[in-house]
Amino acid sequence: DVKVTQSSRYLVKRTGEKVFLECVQDMDHENMFWYRQDPGLGLRLIYFSYDVKMKEKGDIPEGYSVSREKKERFSLILESASTNQTSMYLCASTSGDDYGYTFGSGTRLTVV
Amino acid sequence: AQSVTQLDSQVPVFEEAPVELRCNYSSSVSVYLFWYVQYPNQGLQLLLKYLSGSTLVESINGFEAEFNKSQTSFHLRKPSVHISDTAEYFCAVSASPSGNQFYFGTGTSLTVIP
Numbered sequence: 473d474v475k476v477t478q479s480s481r482y483l484v485k486r487t488g489e490k491v492f493l494e495c496v497q498d499m500d501h502e503n504m505f506w507y508r509q510d511p512g513l514g515l516r517l518i519y520f521s522y523d524v525k526m527k528e529k530g531d532i533p534e535g536y537s538v539s540r541e542k543k544e545r546f547s548l549i550l551e552s553a554s555t556n557q558t559s560m561y562l563c564a565s566t567s568g569d570d571y572g573y574t575f576g577s578g579t580r581l582t583v584v
Numbered sequence: 585a586q587s588v589t590q591l592d593s594q595v596p597v598f599e600e601a602p603v604e605l606r607c608n609y610s611s612s613v614s615v616y617l618f619w620y621v622q623y624p625n626q627g628l629q630l631l632l633k634y635l636s637g638s639t640l641v642e643s644i645n646g647f648e649a650e651f652n653k654s655q656t657s658f659h660l661r662k663p664s665v666h667i668s669d670t671a672e673y674f675c676a677v678s679a680s681p682s683g684n685q686f687y688f689g690t691g692t693s694l695t696v697i698p
Contacts, residue, residue: 476627507688512593514674514690515628562627572618573686575627 475499478563478576485583491550493579495563501574502567504546506530506538509560509578521546553583586611586677590689597665598697605660605692607649607675615677617658618686619649622672631673634658645669670696 479494497504503522507515507530517530519538527538535557539547546565550557560580564573589608597603609615616635620628632643639651649660658675675689 478627481625512690514590515686515688517685520685564628572630572633573620573628575620575629577627578625 476563476565476574476576478561478579480579481577483579483581485550485553485581487554487583489550489553489583491553491581491583493548493550493561493563493581495546495548495565495576496544497546497565497574498544499565499567499574500543501565502543503565504540505564505566505573506536506546506548507562507564508532509562515562518548553581555583557581558583586613586615586679586687588675588677588687588689590675590692592692593690594693594695596695596697599667600664602663603661603665603669603694605673605675605694607658607660607689609656609658609675609677611656611677611679613679615679617649617651618676618678619643619647619658619660620674620676620688622674622691624671628674631660665694665696667696667698670694 476497485491505520506518516532521527521540537549560578562578563576587610618633619631621631622628632641634651642648647662673692676686678686
């Protein structure tokens, strides 16, 4: 089975800190995605990537950046964390031949 | 662009009763439809999908969904729920079967009451 691993299940950071959320997949998938999940809002796409070193903005990219230096790893960066970025962050991957995403277990980030 | 509406944010149901979780979508192109389930403190798992062919699709744990093009709906049903079905359910639409970009509904929280 494809596995998508998010390095942290829970994180607590202070306002203004730079935060790195890591995501690694082990099935050579081309496409990787970062979503945030908030009650009543569902999942909203932050950034996605179709290949190494490329990235595309999703619906809510403000305050975030991403990095994809290797095919298997897609990092989400909060340049200066703010309290409104407290959320559950979900990473997903898919290949061009796959049908549907495979999600990681999520990282619940709290910014205080 | 596509969008998804899940009208019911919370659905409580007694154990062994039937349940229907509603999903409507809007799209100007052909779509592919998915239901995902999220158990507490976990990521999302694919429950079932409609890509083409038979409009009725089934999952391995007794859920089914029917694609209705005229109603632009993809409602999820189960004839008899179990306690273990308590979870958040998300409907999603994509313009491609590989789902390069999904649009998710806001989710429906199903609570099964003993």
